[in-house]
Amino acid sequence: MKSEFVSFPLCAVTLLTLALSQHCLAIRWLALSQTSEHINKTQQCKSLPGLVSSQAQLCRTNLELMQVIVQAAREVKKTCQKTFSDMRWNCSSIEAPKYLPDLERGTRESAFVYALAAAAISHTIARACTSGDLRLCSCGPIPGDTLEPGHRWGGCADNLHYGLNMGSKFSDAPMKMKKKTGLHPNKLMHLHNSEVGRQALKDALVMKCKCHGVSGSCSIRTCWRGLHDLKEIAQDLKTKYLSATRVKHQPTGTRKQLVPKDIDVRPVRENELVYLQSSPDFCAKNEKMGSIGTQDSRQCNKTSSGSDSCDLMCCGRGYNPYTEKVMERCHCKYHWCCYVTCKKCERTVERYVCK
Numbered sequence: 001m002k003s004e005f006v007s008f009p010l011c012a013v014t015l016l017t018l019a020l021s022q023h024c025l026a027i028r029w030l031a032l033s034q035t036s037e038h039i040n041k042t043q044q045c046k047s048l049p050g051l052v053s054s055q056a057q058l059c060r061t062n063l064e065l066m067q068v069i070v071q072a073a074r075e076v077k078k079t080c081q082k083t084f085s086d087m088r089w090n091c092s093s094i095e096a097p098k099y100l101p102d103l104e105r106g107t108r109e110s111a112f113v114y115a116l117a118a119a120a121i122s123h124t125i126a127r128a129c130t131s132g133d134l135r136l137c138s139c140g141p142i143p144g145d146t147l148e149p150g151h152r153w154g155g156c157a158d159n160l161h162y163g164l165n166m167g168s169k170f171s172d173a174p175m176k177m178k179k180k181t182g183l184h185p186n187k188l189m190h191l192h193n194s195e196v197g198r199q200a201l202k203d204a205l206v207m208k209c210k211c212h213g214v215s216g217s218c219s220i221r222t223c224w225r226g227l228h229d230l231k232e233i234a235q236d237l238k239t240k241y242l243s244a245t246r247v248k249h250q251p252t253g254t255r256k257q258l259v260p261k262d263i264d265v266r267p268v269r270e271n272e273l274v275y276l277q278s279s280p281d282f283c284a285k286n287e288k289m290g291s292i293g294t295q296d297s298r299q300c301n302k303t304s305s306g307s308d309s310c311d312l313m314c315c316g317r318g319y320n321p322y323t324e325k326v327m328e329r330c331h332c333k334y335h336w337c338c339y340v341t342c343k344k345c346e347r348t349v350e351r352y353v354c355k
């Protein structure tokens, strides 16, 4: 009888340690978004929040990269919340460490966050190379292909190669730790989705050109390869989120891998996000599931027919109107030549929040 009472807390502690060491750490580096100190000394590496030992090691050997990675963590948070501002799940989970554990549950939402985080870190590093913020890299290579007449290569390409290389080293590090493989499926899932994020980033490298010539005649254009902004990449990933595939962990030959759960036998595609566990509907508050719910405070849009419509956002509970005063430019007048003056007017708008 007594041993039962003793064994229970022991088990809980073991589970907790296991959970902390393997389960919750993989995306903890996003907590860097809250760092306010400027990182310029190697001694700071061990006190930074959310880093596993191999990431702290990368911090020491690539110190100048850290400020860029902090910036990337902030970009992930901002972009995720903006991209999901019209959904019930609005990426509040990323307010690390408060709701973070739900992102480790292997849900569709965590699939999106891992993909975005992997894309963002490489994106931010690639751009930092271009803007001269890093000493160890500069512009990307000038492509070998010939351009059509009137175009020539020039300018500074985003250094995607360096970004992908350093970014994946850092953000994949927690999934590549040589620890007991107890939670292997989640690791496989996170690695796959991170790769999907990086693929979306590669697809976002496009040719950009600038006009030159007498008074904008555009007789010659210089072109370079530049990346789309992160918010466009996030939109691409949101589309993949909406059509993500549920997978299961299954032996295939000698090793276990992720295969689609409900559909016909086919391997997981390289460009699809995958998840292992279904998500709640995010209507009600359930902290353990990472749902803050939409009751009492969430804004909805009465005229929208999409996911931010009051019916969908409020889960049929109804909604309350309130008014808000907004300042707008008004009575604008054109003056010859060439400027416009406006006045400021106050306008009352009606908005809605879920009951």
Ligand SMILES: *[C@@H]1O[C@H](CO)[C@@H](O)[C@H](O)[C@H]1NC(C)=O
Binding pocket: 038, 040
């Ligand atoms: C490191 O950053 C701090 C805070 O910005 C600054 O005061 C200090 O001079 C910097 N040290 C070096 C060695 O650049």
Ligand SMILES: *[C@@H]1O[C@H](CO)[C@@H](O)[C@H](O)[C@H]1NC(C)=O
Binding pocket: 081, 085, 090, 092, 292, 293, 294, 295, 297, 298
């Ligand atoms: C997310 O939704 C909650 C209420 O459901 C709201 O309080 C919070 O401000 C929202 N966050 C963002 C970033 O919009």
Ligand SMILES: *[C@@H]1O[C@H](CO)[C@@H](O)[C@H](O)[C@H]1NC(C)=O
Binding pocket: 301, 302, 303, 304, 305
């Ligand atoms: C509400 O949705 C409509 C239709 O999609 C859109 O035109 C409008 O800008 C939205 N309003 C707000 C406050 O987001």
